[in-house]
Amino acid sequence: MLSHEPKSSVTSDQQWDTYPWLSQRAWVEINLSALSYNVKQLLSILSPQTQLMAVVKADAYGHGAVTVAQTVLDSGASWLGVATVPEGIQLRKAGIKAPILILGATHTREQIHAIAQWKLQPTLISPKQALVFSNTLEAINYKTPLPVHVKLDTGMSRLGTNWQEAAEFVQLVQRLPDLTIASIYSHLATADSLDPTTMKQQQQRFEQVIAQLRTLGIEPPCLHLANSAATLSDKALHYDIVRVGLAVYGLYPADHLCLSIDLKPVLQVKARVTQVKTIPPGTGVSYSHQFIASDELRLAVIGIGYADGVPRNLSNKMQVLIRGQRVPQIGTITMDQLMLDVSALPDVQEGEVVTLLGTEGKEQITAEDWANQLNTISWEILCGFKHRLPRVAVA
Ligand SMILES: *Cc1c(COP(=O)(O)O)cnc(C)c1O
Numbered sequence: 225m226l227s228h229e230p231k232s233s234v235t236s237d238q239q240w241d242t243y244p245w246l247s248q249r250a251w252v253e254i255n256l257s258a259l260s261y262n263v264k265q266l267l268s269i270l271s272p273q274t275q276l277m278a279v280v281k282a283d284a285y286g287h288g289a290v291t292v293a294q295t296v297l298d299s300g301a302s303w304l305g306v307a308t309v310p311e312g313i314q315l316r317k318a319g320i321k322a323p324i325l326i327l328g329a330t331h332t333r334e335q336i337h338a339i340a341q342w343k344l345q346p347t348l349i350s351p352k353q354a355l356v357f358s359n360t361l362e363a364i365n366y367k368t369p370l371p372v373h374v375k376l377d378t379g380m381s382r383l384g385t386n387w388q389e390a391a392e393f394v395q396l397v398q399r400l401p402d403l404t405i406a407s408i409y410s411h412l413a414t415a416d417s418l419d420p421t422t423m424k425q426q427q428q429r430f431e432q433v434i435a436q437l438r439t440l441g442i443e444p445p446c447l448h449l450a451n452s453a454a455t456l457s458d459k460a461l462h463y464d465i466v467r468v469g470l471a472v473y474g475l476y477p478a479d480h481l482c483l484s485i486d487l488k489p490v491l492q493v494k495a496r497v498t499q500v501k502t503i504p505p506g507t508g509v510s511y512s513h514q515f516i517a518s519d520e521l522r523l524a525v526i527g528i529g530y531a532d533g534v535p536r537n538l539s540n541k542m543q544v545l546i547r548g549q550r551v552p553q554i555g556t557i558t559m560d561q562l563m564l565d566v567s568a569l570p571d572v573q574e575g576e577v578v579t580l581l582g583t584e585g586k587e588q589i590t591a592e593d594w595a596n597q598l599n600t601i602s603w604e605i606l607c608g609f610k611h612r613l614p615r616v617a618v619a
Contacts, residue, residue, distance in 0.1 A: 248496065248614075249495060249496055249498065249527030249528065250493070250494065250495035250496065250526070250527050250528035250532055250613055251493075251494055251495075251613050251614045251615070251616050252286070252287075252491060252492070252493055252494075252609055252613045252614070252615050252616065253491070253492040253493075253494060253582070253616050253617075253618050254287050254288060254291060254292070254490055254491060254615055254616065254617050254618065255488070255489075255490050255491075255492070255618055255619075256291070256295050256490075256617055256618065256619055257619055258474055258488035258489065258490045259287075259292065259295050259296065259299070259472070259473075259474075259490045260295055260296075260298070260299040261488055262471065262472050262473070262474050262487050262488060262490070263276065263278070263295075263296050263299035263300055263301055263472060264299060264300060265485045265486060265487060266455065266466075266468055266471060266472065266485070267300050268485065269455070269456075269459070269484070269485055270455075270462060270466065271459075271462065273464065274462045274463070274464060274465065274466060275301075275302045275303060275464065275465045275466075276296075276300065276301045276302060276303070276465075276466060276468060277301065277302070277303035277304065277305050277325065277448070277465050277466065277467045277468065278292070278293070278296040278297075278301040278303070278304055278305070278468060278469075278472050279304075279305040279306075279327070279451075279467055279468060279469035279472070280292055280293050280296075280304050280305065280306060280311075280315070280469075281305060281306045281307035281308075281311060281327065281328075281469070282307065282311075282607050283311075283611075284473075285469060285470070285473050285603065285606040285607055286491065286533075286606045286607050286608070286609045287473060287490060287491055287606070287615065288615035288617075289306075289311065289314060289315060290314065290315065290318040290320075291615070291617055292472075293315050293318070293320050293322075294318075294320065296472060297320070297322050301322075301472075302322065302323070303322060303323050303324075303325060303465060303467075304320070304322055304323070304324045304325070305324075305325050305327050305467050305469075306324060306325070306326055306327065306328075307326070307327055307328040308326065308328055309326060309330060309335050309338050309339060309342075309344065311326075312324045312326055312339075312342060312344040313338060313342050313344075316342045316343070316344070323345060323371075324343075324344050324345060325345050325347065325373055326339070326344055326345065326346050326347055327347055327467075328347070328383075329347065329349055329353070329383055330346050330347075330353075331353055331356060333360050336356070336357055336360040336361065337360070337364065339370070340361060340364070340366050340370060345370075345371045345372065345373060345406060346370075346372055346373070347372075347373050347374075347375045347383065348372045348373065348374050348375060348397060348403075349375050349383045349384050349385060350385055350393075351385070351392075351393055351396050354372075354393075354396060354397050354400060354403065355400070357370070357372065357400075357402070357403060358400040358401070358402050358403055361402035361403075362401075362402055366402055369401070369402055369403055369404035370402060370403055370404070371404055371405075371406035372397065372403045372404070372405060372406060373405075373406055373407045373408070373409055374390075374393065374394055374397055374405055374407070374408045374409070375409060375410065375411075376390045376393075376408065376409070376410045376429075376430065376433060377410070378410040378426040378427075378429040378430050378433075379412075379413055379422065379425060379426040379429065380410070380411045380412065380413040380426075381413075382411065383411075384410065384411075387410075387429040387430070387432070387433055390408075390433040390436075390437075391433060391436045391437055391440060394408065394433075394437055394442060394444075395440065395442070398442065405444070405445060406445060406446060407444070407445065407446035407447065407448060407464070407465070408433075408434070408437075408444045408446070408447055409447065409448040409449065409465075409467075410426065410429075410430050410449055411449075411451065412426055412427075412449060412450070412451060412453075412454050412461075413426065415450070415451055415452075415453035415454040415457065415461075415477070416453040416477045416478040416481070417478075418478075418480055420457075420458075423454070423461075426449075427449065427460075427461060430447075430449055434447065446463075446464040446465065447463040447464050447465075448463050448464060448465040448466065448467060449461055449463055450462055450463070450466040450467065450468075451466075451467055451468065451469065451470075451477075452468050452469055452470040452471035452472075452477045453477035453478060453481060454466070455468050455471065456471060456476070456477065456481040456484040456485065457481055457484070469603075470602065470603060471487055472490075473489070473490045473491065473606060474487045474488045474489040474490045474491075475487065475489060475590070475591060475592060475602050475606075476592075489581075489582070489583075489588075489590055489591070491581065491582075491591070491606060491609075492579060492581055492582030492583070493528070493533075493534075493579070493580040493581040493582065493609065493613070494577050494578065494579055494580065494582070495526045495527050495528035495577075495578050495580060496526065496527055496574075496575055496576065496577055496578070497524045497525070497526055497546075497572060497573065497574050497575060497576045497577075497578060498525050498526060498527045498561070498574060499524070499525040499574060500522065500523070500524045500525075500566070500572055500573070500574055501522075501523050502520060502521070502522055502523070503517050503520070503521050503523050504517070504520055505517055505518060505519050505520055505521075507521070508555075509523065509554050509555035509563055510539075510554075510555025510556040510557075510558060510562075510563055511555075511556045511558060512556060513555075514539065514540060514555055514556050515540055515554040515555040515556075515563075519567075520567075521554075521565055521567050522565070522566045522567040522569075522570045522572070523554070523563055523564070523565065523566070524546075524551075524563065524564045524566045524572050524578075525561055525562075525563055525564075526544075526561065526562055526563075526564060526578050527560065527561055528560070528561070528562065528580065528613075529557055529558050529559045529560040529561050529562055530557055530558070530559055531559045531560055531610060531612065532560070532609065532610050532612055532613050533608040533609035533610050533613065534557055534562065534580065535557075535594065535598055535605075535608065536556070536557045537598055538553070538557060538594065538597060538598065539553070539555065539556045539557045539562075540553065540554060540555065540556075541553075541597055542580075542594070542597070543589065544564060544578045544579060544580050544589070545578070545579040545580075545582070545583075545584040545587050545589060546564075546566065546569055546572060546576065546578050546579075546584075547569060547572075547584070548584040548585030548586070548587055549568065549569060549584075549587070550587055551564050551565065551566055551568065551569065551578075552564065552565050553565075564578070581594070590602070591605040591606050592605075
């Protein structure tokens with residue numbers, strides 16, 4: 225029997241995942257115990273009155289939104305954050321009842337109708353958009369006021385009303401009869417930095433708005449500011465909800481935050497050896513012969529490539545794990561396949577499982593390792609795995 229066989233059913237509802245037996249050349253394993261462990265670790269550093277919003281946008285950072293959402297809610301998260309209306313609808317269609325905040329901007333009548341119909345909670349970013357919401361809901365005679373989340377720009381320069389105009393904006397939203405303010409929030413630009421100056425300035429602006437609202441007799445029902453980095457770095461940033469993405473998936477937003485709690489990576493990427501052969505010295509490997517064997521070499525082909533989310537820029541730079549050992553990748557990574565030098569493990573068999581990201585014995589390769597090599601961030605690596613790879617849940 226080959227080791228590391230996927231143990232349970234495919235979890236995503238993508239059409240091509242309906243045929244897992246056709247696509248077992250490569251897959252993504254989602255460790256639900258690690259996911260649940262991370263949620264509990266995060267809850268352990270929150271005060272009892274702070275709630276955990278698991279951010280499951282972008283198909284739960286490539287992990288599969290529905291399975292992740294169900295698991296994190298079962299483990300103690302109380303909110304879900306998505307980027308778009310369809311992401312929210314996907315969760316509702318799967319029977320998920322928890323409150324869902326749409327972090328992105330929504331403007332059109334169709335979006336607003338869908339938000340109302342599926343009981344999603346939008347982010348309000350400007351007076352103009354708030355009026356469109358109010359008018360659209362009035363036109364469909366929406367019965368109960370829609371819970372909305374007022375977004376302030378305190379220094380990220382992305383979505384939201386500038387903090388200087390925040391009090392006026394909140395007062396406007398309060399006056400609109402079809403809307404009820406569920407929370408006021410902002411987003412930090414530099415929470416992962418070693419230097420807290422900018423983050424502190426953003427928090428001060430946020431606090432200033434809250435103080436101003438209180439002098440106007442407005443008590444904000446719920447406040448939130450923290451992403452993963454802020455949640456791990458400073459309890460004073462937690463407020464009523466923390467919005468955590470990356471840390472839920474078991475990765476640290478910065479090296480200096482590794483000591484705060486123990487987290488376990490949830491995602492592993494695996495593929496099978498599809499052919500093994502011996503090539504003589506001087507043989508070129510893959511497109512453009514970017515690798516030439518200097519000695520006789522045992523070569524293994526595996527069925528995963530850049531169309532699955534293995535970045536082509538890792539060609540000749542990455543390693544994989546087989547039988548707990550590190551093995552170098554050689555030649556250009558192609559669309560659906562890549563090659564390995566398995567000379568150190570000459571009896572590797574066709575059909576054997578290779579770990580591209582994950583742990584085998586004492587060896588571990590993480591999304592952060594790839595990100596460091598590619599000069600990017602682990603968030604982008606996780607979101608890069610395509611739906612051609614079935615997501616397989618393991619306990
Ligand atoms: C994506 C996102 C988060 C989560 O960020 P992480 O760094 O992955 O924890 C939180 N808040 C907002 C507004 C986001 O867009």
